[in-house]
Amino acid sequence: MLVSKDAPERNRQPLVVGTAAELAAAIEERLVAAASSGSGATLGLVPTMGALHSGHESLVATAREHNDVLVVSIFVNELQFNDTADFERYPRTLDADVEILARAGADIVFAPPVHEIYPGGRPLVKLDSGELGSKFEGASRPGHFDGMLAVVAKLLHLAMAPASCPVPVKYRAYFGQKDAQQLVLINRLVKDLNYPVDVCSVPIVRTADGLALSSRNQFLTPEQAEAALVIYRTMDMIKGRAENHEPLFLDDVVELFDREPLVELDYFELVDPDTLVELAFNCRDTPFTGEGLLLVAAQVGNVRLIDNMPLGY
Numbered sequence: 429m430l431v432s433k434d435a436p437e438r439n440r441q442p443l444v445v446g447t448a449a450e451l452a453a454a455i456e457e458r459l460v461a462a463a464s465s466g467s468g469a470t471l472g473l474v475p476t477m478g479a480l481h482s483g484h485e486s487l488v489a490t491a492r493e494h495n496d497v498l499v500v501s502i503f504v505n506e507l508q509f510n511d512t513a514d515f516e517r518y519p520r521t522l523d524a525d526v527e528i529l530a531r532a533g534a535d536i537v538f539a540p541p542v543h544e545i546y547p548g549g550r551p552l553v554k555l556d557s558g559e560l561g562s563k564f565e566g567a568s569r570p571g572h573f574d575g576m577l578a579v580v581a582k583l584l585h586l587a588m589a590p591a592s593c594p595v596p597v598k599y600r601a602y603f604g605q606k607d608a609q610q611l612v613l614i615n616r617l618v619k620d621l622n623y624p625v626d627v628c629s630v631p632i633v634r635t636a637d638g639l640a641l642s643s644r645n646q647f648l649t650p651e652q653a654e655a656a657l658v659i660y661r662t663m664d665m666i667k668g669r670a671e672n673h674e675p676l677f678l679d680d681v682v683e684l685f686d687r688e689p690l691v692e693l694d695y696f697e698l699v700d701p702d703t704l705v706e707l708a709f710n711c712r713d714t715p716f717t718g719e720g721l722l723l724v725a726a727q728v729g730n731v732r733l734i735d736n737m738p739l740g741y
């Protein structure tokens with residue numbers, strides 16, 4: 429594990445920039461300063477939509493530990509919202525986010541206006557998330573992953589060391605395992621389009637009773653949040669069976685969801701962690717072996733919750 433040469437200054441206000449030009453200049457200046465000892469420098473990017481919580485903080489802490497220069501972006505990307513109401517009510521808390529990022533030691537916060545990211549309006553040339561982007565979350569949220577790829581492709585470019593930067597740079601970008609399908613697609617984006625960046629994934633952060641943290645959880649009533657724990661309970665039950673190499677009997681979870689009228693199950697699937705292909709052969713009535721990833725989505729009121737849990741690794 430690489431550790432920064434100099435301990436980052438905590439509780440120092442990060443530089444907040446809104447344009448690509450300011451971002452490039454700030455990144456170059458800090459990389460040059462970090463590399464002053466003669467070696468190269470490392471650069472980490474954490475893309476977010478803001479409304480930061482401990483899940484984001486865990487990504488930022490990991491990226492802080494690994495890199496000399498740390499950029500966190502905050503941009504609520506309309507292109508990935510298939511539901512206008514969801515986009516409009518999405519929490520926007522920039523001042524509080526910057527305070528959190530100061531404590532977490534971010535160097536630069538990139539919080540661009542829409543026209544800086546999409547200067548020509550909606551992109552004419554689009555990325556297509558293909559078959560992988562049209563199942564699971566993509567099936568329930570058409571266009572979501574194409575919109576996500578559009579912004580991630582741009583952010584990875586914008587936060588790269590500028591061509592003028594005189595020092596060798598190792599570039600890393602950090603994403604949460606919470607959005608497992610997003611992570612698989614970003615790995616494909618980077619591979620398929622030869623981005624010079626290492627994609628690093630960070631484990632899911634949950635509440636003490638198991639609910640995966642999400643910026644949208646604040647819209648849940650206490651009763652809904654309590655009912656939503658069925659997601660963690662059922663995944664944990666299946667994980668227990670996997671650890672004992674028992675048949676998983678995935679269908680058992682349906683009855684447990686049926687007992688929670690506030691929670692409407694969308695899917696509960698076991699997939700290959702790298703390709704997200706369903707592992708039906710390995711989950712019904714044969715002892716579980718190997719590796720898999722449980723993927724779950726459920727609707728609670730007007731909040732869509734997604735979660736996942738690795739099995740066998």
Ligand code: AMP
Pocket residue numbers: 475476477478482483484486487602603604605606607630631632633634640641642643
């Ligand atoms: P968002 O702001 O929701 O777009 O999320 C920004 C990044 O934080 C994504 O890479 C997410 O996967 C990650 N993230 C969101 N929630 C969590 C969580 N509970 N644990 C870990 N990472 C998370």
